[in-house]
Amino acid sequence: MKLKSMSAEDKRVWLTIAAIVLLGICFLPIGQWLFGIRYTYTVRVVALGGSILGVISGTLGCFAVLRRESLMGDALSHAALPGIAVAFLLAGRDLGLLLIGAGIASWIALRFIAALLATTRLKQDAAMGIVLASWFAGGIALLAYIQSIPDASQAGLDQFIFGQAAAIIESDVLLISGVGAAVLLALALFWKEFKLVTFDGEFAGANGFQVGLINTLLSTLIVIAIVLGLQLAGVILMVGMLIAPGIAARQWTQKLNHMVILAAVFGAFAGGVGAVISAIDADIPTGPMIIVVAFSLVLASMALAPGRGLLWSSWRRRLDSRRFARQNALRDLYRYALSHGSPGTPVPDAFIRGIGDRSAALGLAQLLSSGLVETRGDSWQLTRSGIEAARRDAHSLRLWDLYRLHADDLGLPLLAEDRHLDIRDVLPAAAVGQLEAMTGQRPN
Amino acid sequence: MNDRAPLALSVEDLTVAYHSKPAIWDIDLAVPEGVLMAIVGPNGAGKSTLIKAVLNLIPRAAGTVSFYGSPYEQARSLVGYVPQRGSVDWDFPTSVLDVVTMGLYGKLGWLRRPGRRERDLALFALEQVGLLDLVDRQISQLSGGQQQRTFLARALVQDAQIYFMDEPFAAVDAITERAIVNILHQLKERGKTVLVVHHDLQTVEDYFDWLTLLNVEIVASGPTAEVFTPENLKKTYGGTVSYLHDGQVLMAGD
Structure with missing residues (x-):
């Protein structure tokens, strides 16, 4: 029975994946028909880039969510901005170099936060707040300076703040895919270690794993995922692209590997669809559009997902209260009847309702409809099968x-x-x- | 006891300090092989700190530790660990079987994945702690006692020589308590050494044959029969403990 129920969950996961893929494919003609999107070469490149980025950030984002480091992702993406500016000042406008600069700045921020935590009594939120604000402020100041330089080809550096898909070209997609593939490969290779350290770092340490090293490696991969997505989602909203797919995926499954796969699919959907929508008009910034799509997935998952979703849990609460009401009513009737003679003794309505009013009514209604109890004027009487069921219940309790x-x-x-x-x-x-x-x- | 019995654990001068205040201070400890040892002391006595410092999980201010004569770095495979139940997020998306298999990750080493052999070992450990019917259960659906037994099974698959358990009896149901006691006895029969942070003075004499009383410093350490005395308990807990004739211990104010 257990095996069957587990595979039911697995089936649901794959069904959800299939549904999202289908939805993604269907979006293409719908988008054309509804919004008049023309799938030019540029739009296709943008959609592909968005999807690939969604896969990478969704996958790594699962670990950020599970490590309770969602806001760390926010700090690290904001911290990338000065790196972009410095790289531009040193080397000009080359996406690869800009992203390397972003990565270095984020990574220094990461180590700086770790150092603050290790050497001061600051708590994590304060340390992240300090780094986020100061790095970002530095980045904004540098951008202002760059824009004041005459003749600089600075056009579009501020796209990194909110993200702009239209700027993505084919070579960017190739770069993103190459680096992303390496990141995912590293994740696959060290899967076991990442899982262990994320779940129970103390145990991992006692087991001889170099927890510090593994944590640094995982954080570095998260930084790379953040940096790759900056051009599309921007430093301010990148955290949404990082964590939303993971949060949505978590609602659907209880297995880490399924969560990661599902997050990748959600990420691809949000990244691709968001990027395409923003390509309708140059005035629609890509970052916010992707985030809107991603958090629609989060909302839908929270509402609908079985097991954790809101609809599901309120339904289960209802079922529970029905079941317990029935069980309690049966027990109360039986005990009262026994103590007043025999199991068949009628039980006054006032007594049984006095015990648990609404719940008693709920229980009695169920017993009545399944023929375990009958009304006798103002009283309730257990039927033969009702007595049997009550005896079974009492016997089970005695065995317990x-x-x-x-x-x-x-x-x-x-x-x-x-x-x-x-x-x-x-x-x-x-x-x-x-x-x-x-x-x-x-x-x- | 027998001086020639090999020492499973030897600790000298171990000190851990937080902001210049010692959490444990100048700990000397010699634990012979094959004993079930309770570490007992009041709240804040440094019981968990002692275990974590011995296992190198927190920095030491001073002191040396050796397992069967070797430093920790060379003795890792000899050591099994059951952390406090509350130290992890039980909403992590994983199953009971998966958590227990994690006990084998250390032996697998880098890059290798658990396979059928690891699965069988994990199932065997789960059978020992009575969780065989819950192997596929998501860990967030476990009761406190089941969580504790999952951790115990994860330590069992490590097949260590010396086990450290941090408050395994804290807030568990009767069945779990029984399961843990059974496991402790089995481990002892197989010649393992077990150190348990314990808080229940009532059961110390029943469950453990070796006892260390700790209150930042070591108050006494040795066979339970010798160490578990009213004077020693008073030295450990201050005046707040009274010793009854039938061997029962009550905390004042209970």
């Missing part, structure tokens, strides 16, 4: 009591004491038999 008392002596299998379940459904028949044998030894 015996289990707690004697499981040790009898060497019974260790179980979580889920006393709301029938013990005969969770304990092997032989063990139940041993407990049954004990019930005979004690009166009622």
